[in-house]
Amino acid sequence: MRKVLIVAYYFPPSGGPGVQRVLKFVQYLRQFNWEPVVLTVRDGTFPARDESLLEDIPEDVRVCRTDIFEPYDLYRKLTGKKKSDGIDVNTLREKGAKIPLSERLSEFIRATFFIPDARMGWRRYALREGLRVIAEEGIDAIYSSSPPYTCSMIARDLKRKTGLPWIAGFRDPWTGFLTTPDRWAIPAAIDKKMERSVFDEADLIDVAWKGIAEDALSKYPHLDQNKFHHLPNGFDGNDFPDISTSDRSDKRFTVTYTGSMYGLRTPREFLQAVELLIKRGDVNPEMIRLRFIGRFGDEVHAMFHAFSSQDVIEVEGYMAHSESIKQLFYSDALLLVVDTTADSAEIVPGKVYEYIGTLRPVIAIAPERGAIADLIAETKAGFVAHQLNVSGIAEAFLQLYHDHVNRTKTITPDSEKINRYERKNVTGELAQLLDNVLSQRA
Numbered sequence: 001m002r003k004v005l006i007v008a009y010y011f012p013p014s015g016g017p018g019v020q021r022v023l024k025f026v027q028y029l030r031q032f033n034w035e036p037v038v039l040t041v042r043d044g045t046f047p048a049r050d051e052s053l054l055e056d057i058p059e060d061v062r063v064c065r066t067d068i069f070e071p072y073d074l075y076r077k078l079t080g081k082k083k084s085d086g087i088d089v090n091t092l093r094e095k096g097a098k099i100p101l102s103e104r105l106s107e108f109i110r111a112t113f114f115i116p117d118a119r120m121g122w123r124r125y126a127l128r129e130g131l132r133v134i135a136e137e138g139i140d141a142i143y144s145s146s147p148p149y150t151c152s153m154i155a156r157d158l159k160r161k162t163g164l165p166w167i168a169g170f171r172d173p174w175t176g177f178l179t180t181p182d183r184w185a186i187p188a189a190i191d192k193k194m195e196r197s198v199f200d201e202a203d204l205i206d207v208a209w210k211g212i213a214e215d216a217l218s219k220y221p222h223l224d225q226n227k228f229h230h231l232p233n234g235f236d237g238n239d240f241p242d243i244s245t246s247d248r249s250d251k252r253f254t255v256t257y258t259g260s261m262y263g264l265r266t267p268r269e270f271l272q273a274v275e276l277l278i279k280r281g282d283v284n285p286e287m288i289r290l291r292f293i294g295r296f297g298d299e300v301h302a303m304f305h306a307f308s309s310q311d312v313i314e315v316e317g318y319m320a321h322s323e324s325i326k327q328l329f330y331s332d333a334l335l336l337v338v339d340t341t342a343d344s345a346e347i348v349p350g351k352v353y354e355y356i357g358t359l360r361p362v363i364a365i366a367p368e369r370g371a372i373a374d375l376i377a378e379t380k381a382g383f384v385a386h387q388l389n390v391s392g393i394a395e396a397f398l399q400l401y402h403d404h405v406n407r408t409k410t411i412t413p414d415s416e417k418i419n420r421y422e423r424k425n426v427t428g429e430l431a432q433l434l435d436n437v438l439s440q441r442a
Helices: 017-032 051-056 072-079 101-113 120-137 150-162 185-201 210-219 268-280 298-306 321-329 351-357 371-379 390-406 415-419 423-441
Strands: 002-008 034-041 062-066 141-146 166-170 204-207 228-230 253-261 288-296 313-316 333-337 362-365 382-385
Touching (some): 002 017, 002 120, 017 034, 017 051, 017 141, 017 423, 034 120, 101 185, 120 150, 150 166, 150 185, 166 185, 166 423, 185 210, 204 210, 268 288, 298 313, 321 351, 351 371, 362 390, 371 382, 382 390
Parallel strands (some): 034 062, 166 204, 288 313
């Protein structure tokens, strides 16, 4: 069996949707004749932690964990937070947000000195350990998962030292993306140089959504577009419990959101739509429940508290992945909210695949022409309405509410199309790419 070294910062006990992509590759690659060996951190600073995911790592898969210098360790000392605590979502602000002077100074330091990102302190530890593991295990190929983009730099360094073929994986674009810092001229040039070197030197590049490839090709037109391959995120049906909405005690029409919301991703328009329906008497507030599960910024909590019918709103903190999936099955509809940015039409959050995999109707608040709209149309999974289209959001909610009350079914997802996004099938596509990079070297 061939061996691939997977370089990933976000790996259990890290929680959140970004972890699932690599974790599922690790679980299923052996079925396609590839043995994964993971290079990750020993004690990282993660937005969320989910210790239960450690149980999902196959017991005999080698996971090599190294030290890392984390600048957030200083932040924790100043704030009194424990290493096991997730990073406060209020520190994860989007570009352009109004922030205090102290945070603006922190952002300037981040933008000037942490290139390509705040995990740059892992690079020297990972390179040393990676070279040792490659020699011990007889590694055949390298795969990196970014962000953080330091993972790409580590894999690039390893390729330069060993000559092994390398697939660079991206879940988000690099420079100029909504979550990357605004850098001034010199650090921006350094960051761009790093980005270009990765795109130039990787043998192949896999992207979780097509907009990532389009962004890279627009910045670097000299790149061969055949180098880019779209491997979508997905869902794992093996993780799904055998639950139906009839199993729950609360019979209200339940719409559930899971994940984080802050900055440019908020439920404002969705809540406005539901309040409009309540005010018009189109829905009975005693018959609906809006559940928000995850990590939310202060401005989002303020929106929850301002909602007119407080008994309708239920807010819960971050849940273990297995439990959050269970809550999806206890729901009548699922809420997806995409960031309100210029490039939001191309953004595809990973959790949308778990949503459609449940076969529950989806209310997607996203551009009505774009990647999410195309996916929902392809799979017949639900409704899409733009953030500015409050009446359209209200119509989608009302239709599904009527379905619940009248026991009708407007949405019938296309199971055959949805099956393409099973994690095992996507992993098979990655294995094929790994086979290809080896054969190109033969």
